[in-house]
Amino acid sequence: MVFELLTGLNRVDVFSAPLKKGVSVTPGTLVVIDSKGEVVRATPERAMPVYVCISNSEEPAVRAAGTVALVYGDLRMKTDNFVDDDYSPGDPLTVGPNGALKKHTASDNTPIVGYVEQVIDPANKVMIVRFV
Amino acid sequence: MLDKPALLSSLANPRIFVRPVSVFEPAKIEEYMFVALDGMGCATLPPYDGFFPVYMVLSRSVLEPAVRAAGMVALMHGRFRVITDKVEGPVAEGDPLIASASGLLKKGRGAVVGWVERVLSNGLLVVCVRPTWMP
Numbered sequence: 001m002v003f004e005l006l007t008g009l010n011r012v013d014v015f016s017a018p019l020k021k022g023v024s025v026t027p028g029t030l031v032v033i034d035s036k037g038e039v040v041r042a043t044p045e046r047a048m049p050v051y052v053c054i055s056n057s058e059e060p061a062v063r064a065a066g067t068v069a070l071v072y073g074d075l076r077m078k079t080d081n082f083v084d085d086d087y088s089p090g091d092p093l094t095v096g097p098n099g100a101l102k103k104h105t106a107s108d109n110t111p112i113v114g115y116v117e118q119v120i121d122p123a124n125k126v127m128i129v130r131f132v
Numbered sequence: 133m134l135d136k137p138a139l140l141s142s143l144a145n146p147r148i149f150v151r152p153v154s155v156f157e158p159a160k161i162e163e164y165m166f167v168a169l170d171g172m173g174c175a176t177l178p179p180y181d182g183f184f185p186v187y188m189v190l191s192r193s194v195l196e197p198a199v200r201a202a203g204m205v206a207l208m209h210g211r212f213r214v215i216t217d218k219v220e221g222p223v224a225e226g227d228p229l230i231a232s233a234s235g236l237l238k239k240g241r242g243a244v245v246g247w248v249e250r251v252l253s254n255g256l257l258v259v260c261v262r263p264t265w266m267p
Contacts, residue, residue, distance in 0.1 A: 010144065011145060012145070013141045013142070013145060013211065013212065013213070015140065015141075015213070032225075032226070032249075033225075033249050033250055033258070034225070034250075035225055035250060035251065037250055046225070046226050047226070048226055048228065048247040048260075048264070049226075049246070049247035049248075049249050049260030049262060072211060072260070072262070073145060073211050074211070111228075111244070111264045112264075
C-alpha cells in the first residue's frame with residue numbers, strides 16, 4: 001500500500017467519521033458516508049460525495065477509536081489504489097469498485113474525481129493523482 | 133450538531149466575498165441558499181434551474197438589521213460540507229444536486245453544485261458542495 005498526501009492539511013478539509021463494522025480501509029481508499037453516517041468503501045453505484053481516507057483501519061489507535069479521518073478538496077496524492085489498467089498522465093479518473101480509482105470512460109455514469117498527474121511505477125500502479 | 137443547519141467545514145479553504153443584494157430581488161435570500169450574480173454584480177436568485185456559477189449565502193437573512201444596513205450579503209464558493217434545509221423535493225444519499233431558480237438545492241438537470249452525503253431523520257441534509265462535471 002502506497003499513499004502520500006502531497007497537499008498540506010491546511011489546504012484541504014479533514015474530518016472524521018465512524019467506520020462501519022466489518023469494513024477495512026487503508027490510506028488512499030475512496031469512501032462515502034452511508035445512511036447511518038458510517039464510512040464505507042465507495043463503489044460506482046454509490047460514488048458521491050467521495051472522500052479519501054487517510055487512516056488505516058488496522059492500526060490499534062484507529063481500531064480503538066472506531067473512527068477514520070477523511071479528506072477532500074483540491075489535493076494531490078501519491079497512491080497505488082487503482083483498478084488494473086494502463087494509465088497515462090492526463091487520464092481522467094473516477095470511482096471504481098471497492099474504493100479504488102479507475103480510468104473514466106464515456107460509458108461511466110460517475111463523475112470525474114481526479115486526473116493522473118504522473119505515473120511513477122507502472123508495474124505497481126504507483127501514481128500521483130490530482131484529486132478534484 | 134446534526135439537528136440544525138450548520139456549516140461543517142472551516143472557513144479557511146472556501147472563498148468568501150460580499151456583494152450587494154439586487155434591488156429587484158424580493159427579500160427571499162436566506163442563509164445557505166444558492167444565488168447568482170446579476171449584470172451589476174448583485175446577488176440574485178439563479179435565473180433558471182441548473183444555472184452556474186452560483187454561490188452559497190452565509191448571511192442569515194437580508195431582513196436582518198445588520199445585513200439591511202450594509203446592503204451586502206456574504207457569499208461563499210469552493211468545496212465544503214454543510215447541513216442544510218434549503219432543499220426542494222425528495223432526495224437520497226448520493227444524489228447530485230443543482231441550484232434551483234428559487235435558490236434551493238434539488239435534483240435535476242444542469243450544473244452539479246454538490247452531492248447528498250446523508251439524509252438526516254429530521255429532514256435536514258448533509259451536503260458536500262463540490263461543483264462537478266457529470267457525463
